[in-house]
Amino acid sequence: MSYKSLQLLAFLTSDPNREHAGADMSRELGIVSGTLYPLLARMELEGLVSSRWEEGDPKDLGRPRRRFYRITGLGASAAARELAPLQMPPTGGLPA
Template sequence: MDIANATAQMRKGILEFCILSILSRNDAYASDLIKELKSVDLIIVEGTLYPLLTRQKNYGLLSYRWEESLKGPPRKYYRLTDEGSMFLEKLDLSWEKLTESVNEIRNASRDAINTDDLNDTV
């Protein structure tokens, strides 16, 4: 288990969560999603997004429609399905629980390290 793989697995779950969150605000097409996710450094390479979108669509969380574009051929606009909204609510809940638990553990670990450090210096 290497670090790259571990963060990748972590980011994968978080990414799916964030895609659903963005789409819960309003419908978007892939490039909009990329822009937003890139601005917060959640994706590094754009290629990451497409497999996730397709899989979420196949699970029934998303649907899309074709919309004419001024700049080129029609684009795929994604929107959250009802199933997707419910899924997002559950994810929101578990995210909160997760962050809480993670923070608690991390704080405890940090405290332990700090006390260890203090003990060493004493």
């Protein structure tokens, strides 16, 4: 899994019940849209994230509708598996 994919999974698992707009994630993570949206599309096809379109008419909203993304249970499991080897050892230093 790529660094950007791991970064995205870590971000989404930090608050698994929250939905995130793609533009907000791009800004917060510093991942350009040309990288972020293909990652999200692939992760959605794999069942790692789900998405939904914001309700409302763009004319009433005064802007285009946003697409919101949330990590799935499968995505949370994958994140735990992929991110576990990257975790720092408990305090007390590195093993001898």
